[in-house]
Amino acid sequence: MPSPRTSRRDFLRLAGLGSAVLGAGAVRALGAETREASANGGAGRAKNVIFMVSDGMSVSTLGLADAWLRFTTDASARWPGIYRELPVVRGLCETASANSMVTDSAAAASCWGIGERITNGVINITPDGRRPTTILQKMKASGRRTGLVTTATVTHATPAGFVATIEKRSDQKGIAPQYLERGVDVVLGGGTEFFPDDLTAAFRKAGYAHLKSRQDLLGWKGDSPALGLFSKSHVPFEVDRRNDPAIGTSTPSLAEMTDAALRRLSAGPDGFFLMVEGARIDHASHGNDPVGTILDQVAFDAAIGTVLKFVEFHPDTLLIITADHSTGGMQLNGVGSEDFAGKAPAYQGTTEAFKRLLKFNRSQEALGRQTKGLDPKKFLAATREATGLDFSSADAPKVVSLKGLNEVLPKYVGISWTSKNHTAEPVEFAAYGPGASLFPPFLRNDEVHARVLRAAGVA
Numbered sequence: 001m002p003s004p005r006t007s008r009r010d011f012l013r014l015a016g017l018g019s020a021v022l023g024a025g026a027v028r029a030l031g032a033e034t035r036e037a038s039a040n041g042g043a044g045r046a047k048n049v050i051f052m053v054s055d056g057m058s059v060s061t062l063g064l065a066d067a068w069l070r071f072t073t074d075a076s077a078r079w080p081g082i083y084r085e086l087p088v089v090r091g092l093c094e095t096a097s098a099n100s101m102v103t104d105s106a107a108a109a110s111c112w113g114i115g116e117r118i119t120n121g122v123i124n125i126t127p128d129g130r131r132p133t134t135i136l137q138k139m140k141a142s143g144r145r146t147g148l149v150t151t152a153t154v155t156h157a158t159p160a161g162f163v164a165t166i167e168k169r170s171d172q173k174g175i176a177p178q179y180l181e182r183g184v185d186v187v188l189g190g191g192t193e194f195f196p197d198d199l200t201a202a203f204r205k206a207g208y209a210h211l212k213s214r215q216d217l218l219g220w221k222g223d224s225p226a227l228g229l230f231s232k233s234h235v236p237f238e239v240d241r242r243n244d245p246a247i248g249t250s251t252p253s254l255a256e257m258t259d260a261a262l263r264r265l266s267a268g269p270d271g272f273f274l275m276v277e278g279a280r281i282d283h284a285s286h287g288n289d290p291v292g293t294i295l296d297q298v299a300f301d302a303a304i305g306t307v308l309k310f311v312e313f314h315p316d317t318l319l320i321i322t323a324d325h326s327t328g329g330m331q332l333n334g335v336g337s338e339d340f341a342g343k344a345p346a347y348q349g350t351t352e353a354f355k356r357l358l359k360f361n362r363s364q365e366a367l368g369r370q371t372k373g374l375d376p377k378k379f380l381a382a383t384r385e386a387t388g389l390d391f392s393s394a395d396a397p398k399v400v401s402l403k404g405l406n407e408v409l410p411k412y413v414g415i416s417w418t419s420k421n422h423t424a425e426p427v428e429f430a431a432y433g434p435g436a437s438l439f440p441p442f443l444r445n446d447e448v449h450a451r452v453l454r455a456a457g458v459a
């Protein structure tokens with residue numbers, strides 16, 4: 001296979017686009033050399049690697065989280081901000097798996113884990129039965145400390161895909177002991193249900209701190225490896241963490257978990273590999289919950305802020321920010337107004353529709369829990385309270401369930417979805433720091449693994 005650099009040059013030559021046509025500056029801007037020179041010392045070796053995954057994020061999610069932040073704070077989102085302010089290498093990444101144009105998170109993370117496309121639902125076992133060494137094992141063998149931080153159960157498909165080897169992603173009880181066996185130094189997220197007492201005892205015996213609450217995490221000095229599990233299943237949605245004081249005080253944010261992990265990992269002499277996953281963007285999008293999706297993306301963006309502060313003082317760090325696939329096909333659609341009914345749409349109702357989302361105060365998951373077993377009238381009242389929406393007399397009778405709510409919601413907030421499933425679109429891929437120039441502007445998910453290792457000087 002020709003190297004991407006060669007094929008890019010060939011493409012320009014074959015297309016008849018020499019420097020005379022495009023201008024020398026334009027051609028240089030397209031070339032790897034320029035990116036190499038500008039990407040924060042892009043040619044050097046990365047001592048540390050921070051690999052951030054927004055699970056299920058589309059470009060639309062990124063844009064709407066940015067809009068949310070601009071409407072509610074003075075700031076824009078950091079992710080688009082780094083495109084404006086830093087010499088980031090930006091690309092699009094194709095996301096298929098071995099058996100489908102649409103990947104699941106297990107096959108997607110396994111691409112990063114072993115550099116090969118495999119079957120959906122499997123963790124790091126190839127279709128022909130091989131079990132290659134995973135990226136965290138390789139990083140560990142290179143002397144680096146390793147860490148997994150997520151808002152899902154820590155044994156969920158994405159974190160597992162960086163280190164574990166197992167036939168079924170659903171076998172989370174089988175994944176949990178592999179973290180101890182394979183020596184992951186810091187494991188933070190949800191999922192106590194997959195760690196029986198004898199397993200947590202084994203972690204403690206091996207010297208791990210066992211953190212159980214936000215208070216534990218914030219008080220932790222980072223003087224040992226750590227297993228931090230902050231909920232029975234997934235960590236609660238950010239919208240619920242913000243609006244329910246009981247959840248907010250007991251549950252750490254993704255940024256707080258990231259900060260704690262960096263404290264421990266960066267204290268080692270030989271560098272580290274840290275994976276940070278905003279997992280619940282995907283979960284909210286599976287439920288077609290717009291505010292659940294947007295606020296978990298906002299929380300992921302805050303974790304980017306934490307990482308950027310670290311990277312500023314540790315320029316020997318390669319930072320990758322990407323998604324594994326997108327979920328649900330969320331879009332803010334242009335909304336007209338009655339004045340323009342029947343005329344060319346001017347979309348002047350759009351911003352007002354979107355701003356209605358700012359009043360939502362819980363996830364659809366929490367609303368579903370709260371209204372379980374209630375009669376339809378009470379569901380409507382609870383939904384009014386949870387959303388601040390004033391449903392029309394025609395729509396109110398439909399709002400008797402989450403399904404009914406989702407049927408009328410697009411009319412009020414402008415957001416609709418293509419499905420409750422993952423989609424095939426390519427995803428954002430951003431790299432910054434030493435080795436960033438190794439990533440071409442369009443790549444496949446199974447090309448990432450080898451390039452990360454090369455950036456870190458690991459064979």
Ligand SMILES: [Zn+2]
Pocket residue numbers: 056105282283286327422
């Ligand atoms: Zn998913």
